[in-house]
Amino acid sequence: MSHFNALASSWWDVNGPQRILHKMNLLRMDFIHSTIRENLKLNQHAQSEDDLVYIPPYNVDLLPKPIRDNIVGEIETRRDDLLSNAKYNVLDVGCGGGILSESMARLPFIGSVKGIDLSTDVLEAAKLHKLKDPMLATKLQYELSTIEELPEDKKYNIITMFEVLEHVDYPARVLIEGLKRLDVGGWLFISTINRDFISWFTTIFMGEYLLGIVPVGTHNLEKYINQTEIKEWLNESHERKESFRVADTKGCVYLPAYGWTFTSCPDVGNYFMAIQRAK
Amino acid sequence: MLSRSIRYFSNSAIRAATQVAPPTLQDVVIIGGGPAGLSLLATLKNSPKTKHLNCTLIEGGSLDKVREFATNPPQEYTNRCVSITPKTIDYMKHKIGSWDFIHEDRIKEYQGIIAYDGQDADSRVEFDVNSIGKDNLAAMCENINIQASLLAKVESLGLEDTTTIKDNTKVVDIINPLTPDLENHDLNEIDEVPGTGKLDWPIIKLSTGESIQTRLLVGCDGYNSPVRKYAQIESRGWQYNTFGVVATVKLQYEDFRSVGWQRFLTTGPLAILPLSEDNATIVWSSTPELSEILVKVNKDIFPRLVTAAMVLEETDLKYIYGLLKENPDDLSAVEEIEWRMSKVPEVVLEERYPAAIVSVLDGSRARFPLKLSHADTYVAPRVALVGDAAHTIHPLAGQGLNMGQSDVIHLVEALEKGIDRGLDLGSTLVLESYVSNAWPANHAMLGICDKMHKLFSTDFYPLVLARGLGMKTVNFLSPVKDMMMKSISL
Ligand SMILES: Cc1cc2nc3c(=O)[nH]c(=O)nc-3n(C[C@H](O)[C@H](O)[C@H](O)COP(=O)(O)OP(=O)(O)OC[C@H]3O[C@@H](n4cnc5c(N)ncnc54)[C@H](O)[C@@H]3O)c2cc1C
Numbered sequence: 001m002s003h004f005n006a007l008a009s010s011w012w013d014v015n016g017p018q019r020i021l022h023k024m025n026l027l028r029m030d031f032i033h034s035t036i037r038e039n040l041k042l043n044q045h046a047q048s049e050d051d052l053v054y055i056p057p058y059n060v061d062l063l064p065k066p067i068r069d070n071i072v073g074e075i076e077t078r079r080d081d082l083l084s085n086a087k088y089n090v091l092d093v094g095c096g097g098g099i100l101s102e103s104m105a106r107l108p109f110i111g112s113v114k115g116i117d118l119s120t121d122v123l124e125a126a127k128l129h130k131l132k133d134p135m136l137a138t139k140l141q142y143e144l145s146t147i148e149e150l151p152e153d154k155k156y157n158i159i160t161m162f163e164v165l166e167h168v169d170y171p172a173r174v175l176i177e178g179l180k181r182l183d184v185g186g187w188l189f190i191s192t193i194n195r196d197f198i199s200w201f202t203t204i205f206m207g208e209y210l211l212g213i214v215p216v217g218t219h220n221l222e223k224y225i226n227q228t229e230i231k232e233w234l235n236e237s238h239e240r241k242e243s244f245r246v247a248d249t250k251g252c253v254y255l256p257a258y259g260w261t262f263t264s265c266p267d268v269g270n271y272f273m274a275i276q277r278a279k
Numbered sequence: 280m281l282s283r284s285i286r287y288f289s290n291s292a293i294r295a296a297t298q299v300a301p302p303t304l305q306d307v308v309i310i311g312g313g314p315a316g317l318s319l320l321a322t323l324k325n326s327p328k329t330k331h332l333n334c335t336l337i338e339g340g341s342l343d344k345v346r347e348f349a350t351n352p353p354q355e356y357t358n359r360c361v362s363i364t365p366k367t368i369d370y371m372k373h374k375i376g377s378w379d380f381i382h383e384d385r386i387k388e389y390q391g392i393i394a395y396d397g398q399d400a401d402s403r404v405e406f407d408v409n410s411i412g413k414d415n416l417a418a419m420c421e422n423i424n425i426q427a428s429l430l431a432k433v434e435s436l437g438l439e440d441t442t443t444i445k446d447n448t449k450v451v452d453i454i455n456p457l458t459p460d461l462e463n464h465d466l467n468e469i470d471e472v473p474g475t476g477k478l479d480w481p482i483i484k485l486s487t488g489e490s491i492q493t494r495l496l497v498g499c500d501g502y503n504s505p506v507r508k509y510a511q512i513e514s515r516g517w518q519y520n521t522f523g524v525v526a527t528v529k530l531q532y533e534d535f536r537s538v539g540w541q542r543f544l545t546t547g548p549l550a551i552l553p554l555s556e557d558n559a560t561i562v563w564s565s566t567p568e569l570s571e572i573l574v575k576v577n578k579d580i581f582p583r584l585v586t587a588a589m590v591l592e593e594t595d596l597k598y599i600y601g602l603l604k605e606n607p608d609d610l611s612a613v614e615e616i617e618w619r620m621s622k623v624p625e626v627v628l629e630e631r632y633p634a635a636i637v638s639v640l641d642g643s644r645a646r647f648p649l650k651l652s653h654a655d656t657y658v659a660p661r662v663a664l665v666g667d668a669a670h671t672i673h674p675l676a677g678q679g680l681n682m683g684q685s686d687v688i689h690l691v692e693a694l695e696k697g698i699d700r701g702l703d704l705g706s707t708l709v710l711e712s713y714v715s716n717a718w719p720a721n722h723a724m725l726g727i728c729d730k731m732h733k734l735f736s737t738d739f740y741p742l743v744l745a746r747g748l749g750m751k752t753v754n755f756l757s758p759v760k761d762m763m764m765k766s767i768s769l
């Protein structure tokens with residue numbers, strides 16, 4: 001077996017060294033999917049009064065069940081309709097072996113996915129694995145590139161940076177490059193790790209030293225950004241504040257023998273964040 | 280008339296044309312057109328999330344009778360009847376969407392079961408559904424009625440482009456493609472001829488000469504599941520050295536009590552379950568020797584023998600079995616039976632026992648070996664097992680088909696989730712949740728049935744006493760009884 005083959009099969013072995021990443025991918029796909037779905041503008045393309053879906057201005061759980069079911073049912077049907085007509089394009093920054101890129105490319109409302117990374121090795125592995133699923137052939141492309149090198153005028157509906165920011169030297173710069181390339185209404189999804197004791201303990205001490213799940217030196221505490229820092233940074237400049245909003249932030253934690261689960265506290269450990277370009 | 284729009288292929292016509300073609304690619308291939316396989320196809324095609332998947336169902340036998348039944352059911356009942364639970368009916372109404380296509384006039388709901396001991400008719404358990412706050416315990420239904428409704432549902436959806444049913448077609452081999460040689464491969468080149476080596480999807484070879492390569496292979500292929508063998512999943516079980524004899528019969532009159540009857544004989548339980556009007560179905564589990572007598576015995580003697588077996592002492596029954604073993608057409612056995620039955624007062628017969636059986640439907644008697652088995656897991660990479668392929672159960676509790684339907688629901692839920700997450704549906708990351716949701720409940724059910732079988736199939740005296748005691752106690756302790764009831768009706 002060639003080097004790339006070995007790398008591809010170890011990256012993609014769901015019971016192998018990347019199992020934690022594969023399991024995390026389940027949760028982040030839930031996060032991405034539900035964020036997009038729940039934030040759809042339901043009445044944006046309505047042609048007439050009749051076309052409008054009723055959106056109650058209060059909590060629907062207060063309504064009697066049949067009425068609630070009716071309202072919720074209508075809203076969900078509209079969301080299905082909107083998504084079935086969508087063909088979003090995606091840029092996956094630091095795609096690695098393509099775990100997230102492949103998942104995004106399989107979603108019916110995604111038109112195309114471009115995965116970029118700096119490492120030739122993982123990209124070759126990603127390309128090899130892509131061949132194992134014919135439905136990816138035309139929807140997914142990989143490219144050896146940094147985000148800065150991509151043309152600025154090419155906009156994306158969705159840009160993802162998962163488990164990447166903690167590996168780059170200037171995370172703010174990568175974030176800016178990502179925000180620049182977002183289409184209006186588009187989404188930037190990121191995941192990274194808060195710089196706190198729990199993160200140090202779970203990812204560096206446990207992950208690298210004790211469990212040996214990831215190679216020692218993979219993580220560097222100084223590169224960790226707290227989720228509040230991203231929010232503050234977005235508010236720092238008037239322009240950024242006007243254009244972008246943080247729609248959701250969720251903490252998540254890995255429980256051995258269970259898998260990843262959301263927590264109620266995004267300030268501790270790993271977190272996901274969804275930033276939307278408003279205008 | 281049924282629309283024939285869905286692609287049906289029946290053997291030889293297409294054999295020549297497809298001999299050398301490369302494998303067709305599919306998302307899901309279902310092997311087996313029994314209740315589990317048809318239900319899976321109908322549910323996948325009925326779900327907004329999975330209906331776009333390319334699905335092929337392969338059945339070794341013919342589905343002509345099933346198709347015919349949907350539009351033009353025979354007057355008489357067919358011989359395989361099953362008890363379906365309210366939960367299964369709920370699935371069929373809301374998730375599978377097949378209930379609209381069922382012949383409801385051929386379904387009989389019943390409200391309870393009266394079970395009693397073979398050695399002591401006074402130790403009885405009366406399961407009454409009202410005690411657990413439901414209207415019906417379960418409903419009796421012909422196997423083929425369920426299959427026909429599922430097939431009709433699939434056809435009504437009109438998703439011809441993505442649905443193929445091949446009956447009269449056997450799976451002859453399943454191949455796991457070898458790890459492809461990609462050393463000198465141009466990585467940006469698209470796999471032009473599918474199935475030439477890059478896909479690790481299983482290849483299914485059919486008796487028609489065709490082959491199909493599939494993302495996910497689902498074995499709904501019954502107890503001897505070729506898919507389970509391919510996936511090298513171990514199935515552990517118990518063979519009981521017991522056979523079940525089934526038959527469709529006519530009662531002396533329509534029994535308005537609408538209950539099932541079950542008598543625990545030392546040779547195994549005998550159950551009479553109501554069908555609509557004056558029809559009923561029987562399931563008689565017994566020894567290899569007795570079951571052979573039961574299928575051979577003259578059709579005029581058989582009804583009387585079943586009636587008697589619900590009432591008479593076991594010593595009397597053994598004597599009569601002896602006569603019939605010598606000569607299955609020995610009409611003197613009828614006199615022996617009548618004489619013994621005449622000693623039981625009329626009102627006792629009417630109040631404490633099921634209505635007498637007067638005839639048996641021609642060709643409805645059949646004999647099956649009984650076994651209990653459970654696969655260690657239901658999934659492997661690109662493989663899932665559903666229904667009898669995953670577990671077989673003693674028919675005592677009428678659960679086999681119901682368990683298969685609940686498997687289908689759990690599997691489709693896992694696949695829907697996999698679609699929402701953009702996963703490869705053959706990945707164990709998708710399939711794992713099917714196992715964790717379906718396996719434990721099935722295992723508990725198998726355990727209950729095994730214990731009931733062991734408890735009720737012995738004539739070892741102390742155990743009979745304890746058993747009699749147990750049954751009475753059960754009757755008093757309604758919480759325990761309710762638990763047993765729930766396990767039957769859920
Ligand atoms: C006497 C008796 C009484 C029962 N009573 C009840 C009851 O009251 N309630 C209840 O819920 N259940 C009952 N059951 C159980 C119930 O009948 C089964 O659980 C149910 O039929 C299983 O359905 P299935 O689709 O999983 O398998 P099956 O019905 O066995 O279907 C498997 C299909 O796969 C096909 N197949 C197999 N191999 C191949 C191949 N190589 N190529 C192509 N096709 C293939 C076969 O032709 C078959 O059609 C009873 C069973 C018995 C024996």
Ligand SMILES: C[S@@+](CC[C@H](N)C(=O)[O-])C[C@H]1O[C@@H](n2cnc3c(N)ncnc32)[C@H](O)[C@@H]1O
Pocket residue numbers: 021093094095096097098099100116117118119122145146147161162163164167168
């Ligand atoms: C932990 S992996 C995450 C892979 C993938 N995003 C996932 O979560 O499945 C981090 C990846 O980021 C890539 N990476 C690091 N710095 C980068 C940069 N500046 N630009 C693009 N990719 C980078 C690495 O090569 C590596 O493949």
